[in-house]
Amino acid sequence: MAEKILPLLRENAAQVDGDATFPEAGLRALRECGLMGLLVPEEHGGLGGDLHDLVDVAGVLASACLSTAMIWAMYCQQVDAVVRFAVPGLAKDLLPRIAAGEVYLASVTTEAGSGGHLMTADASLRSGGEGIAFERLAPIVTGGRYADGFLITMRDGEDTTANKVTLVYAARDQLELETSGEWNPLGMRGTHSEGMRITGTIRPDGVIGPRGGYRTVAVESAIPLAHLAWSACWLGAARSATADVIGLLRSRKRPGSIDLSSDLVSERLARVRMDLELVSAYLRTVCDEITECRTDGRTVDVPSTQIHLNTLKVAAAEHTFRAVDRLVQLCGLSTGYLRTSPIPLERHFRDLRSASLNYANDRLLKANGSLSLVDRGVRLA
Ligand SMILES: Cc1cc2nc3c(=O)[nH]c(=O)nc-3n(C[C@H](O)[C@H](O)[C@H](O)COP(=O)(O)OP(=O)(O)OC[C@H]3O[C@@H](n4cnc5c(N)ncnc54)[C@H](O)[C@@H]3O)c2cc1C
Structure with missing residues (x-):
């Protein structure tokens, strides 16, 4: 399909x-x-x-x-x-x-005040009257202009603390949308992730998961899905870049300066391959682990599983970017760096640079450091 x-x-x-x-x-x-x-x-x-x-x-x-x-x-x-x-x-x-493909859902979690931190929110819901009202500034909403509905994290109420976060579904026709800023990033340019001001009122049944309890939705659904699917995306792009380069090296169009019998070329290719192999195997392993939890009805909210999920995201972001960086070096200026190259290596390079920012690796490493102290048995994936 x-x-x-x-x-x-x-x-x-x-x-x-x-x-x-x-x-x-x-x-x-x-x-x-x-x-x-x-x-x-x-x-x-x-x-x-x-x-x-x-x-x-x-x-x-x-x-x-x-x-x-x-x-x-x-x-x-x-x-x-x-x-x-x-x-x-x-x-x-x-x-x-x-x-039926009628509802493209966009995601609104990032906020100017709390940055990328998923578990806190500044803007709050206001209950009363016809439903639940809100106004939310969203600095980056992928495809917001084209979305039929939005899932938005909000502080549960004006008097609650920032960590009482609630997830709400809002259909486009329940909202007033105003775009802000210009979308002109280094990479991932096709995601068209503009800033938006989102104002609206939803029905009470638009709340997804417990009120003030977004943490459960994040831990059991948003985070595992994100780390698995993003890693798969980054790996897919780096793998395709590698296949394109190997195709070129095996063809008559191979740049004359790349000598396939050179030890340096072999070592570079081996290291690219190793990056992809490690991410691929770890992705499968963590996917199996989360699938087993879901099949058995077990929570994924245990330190070792959280460490595995976070490690997957950080490792995939670093290794896939490094693999493409190595391919750029291997191929040299005209094939590796120019926008007119027959292989879009420079696009992959720019795109994959976002991987460590798209939910900051630093946040995940900090969390994994703390979780490692709790997982005294060091349960590896
Ligand atoms: C292509 C793309 C599409 C996106 N689409 C969406 C979307 O549709 N909806 C949405 O809501 N968001 C979206 N995002 C945003 C994304 O989910 C992250 O929230 C965002 O990239 C984080 O932005 P930031 O680096 O400014 O913020 P922060 O995570 O706040 O980080 C700022 C800086 O502080 C550092 N830092 C922060 N906290 C810590 C800590 N505890 N320890 C150490 N260092 C720390 C970070 O490393 C970084 O250097 C998208 C991002 C990208 C790249």
Whole structure:
């Protein structure tokens, strides 16, 4: 299913990167081919896919366009939260429409005040009257302009502490949306992640998970899905870059200065391959671990599992970026660095530079340091 739309994604990747525009044709193709419903249970009309399907599809999509793959991966995070935490009425209304590709959900967690920190929020919900009202400044919302609905983290109330965070679903027609700033980043330009001011009123059944208890949604759904799917996306892009370089090296178009019998070339290729192998194996291992927890109905909120999830994200971000950096060095200026190169290495390089920022690796390493002191048995993945 994913393979079918790759030619379209590949064809548009350079343009959405160059113009920093949203891949509208790619999203349309994803809506039409059924993949927007991958994680929706079959009883609601979806494909009933699991986490292994998620990482497989994310990797395939990223081989053609990392921006489109990340848009889809972040959207799947939102879908999983709805599947697992929406009240039955909302789930019954929303999930069949999600499965049909009618509802692209954008995510609003980052906030100017609390930065990337997931578990705190500044702007608060205001209950009373017809429903729950709010106004939220969101510095970065992937595809916000094209979204049919939003999942937004908010402080639960004006009098509650910043760590009482509530996740709410808001349909586009419940909101007033104002975009702010210009989207002109180094990489991931096709995600079109603008700033937005979001104002609206939702019904009480738009709350996803416990009020003030977003931590549970984050730990059981948003974080595992993010770390698995993002890692799969980054690996898919780095793997495709590697395959392209190997194809070039094995072809008549190989730059004359690259000598395949050179020990230095072999060592560089071996190190690129090692980076990809390590991420791939660790991704599978952590995906199995989270899948087993879900199948057995066990929480993933145990120190060793949290360490594994965080390690996956940090390692995938570092190793995939390093692999592409090494490919740039191996290929040299004209193939590795120029925007006109037949292999989009410089785009992969710019895109993958965002991996360590997209939920800061520093935050995860700090958390893992503290968790390591708690996991006295040192339970490795
Ligand atoms: C392509 C892309 C798409 C995105 N899409 C969305 C989206 O749709 N919706 C959304 O809400 N967000 C989105 N984000 C934002 C993302 O989820 C992160 O929140 C954001 O990248 C973090 O921004 P920051 O580095 O400014 O903030 P911070 O995480 O606050 O970090 C700022 C700096 O402080 C350091 N730092 C912070 N805390 C600590 C700590 N405890 N220990 C050590 N160092 C620390 C960091 O390393 C960094 O140097 C997107 C990001 C990218 C790159």
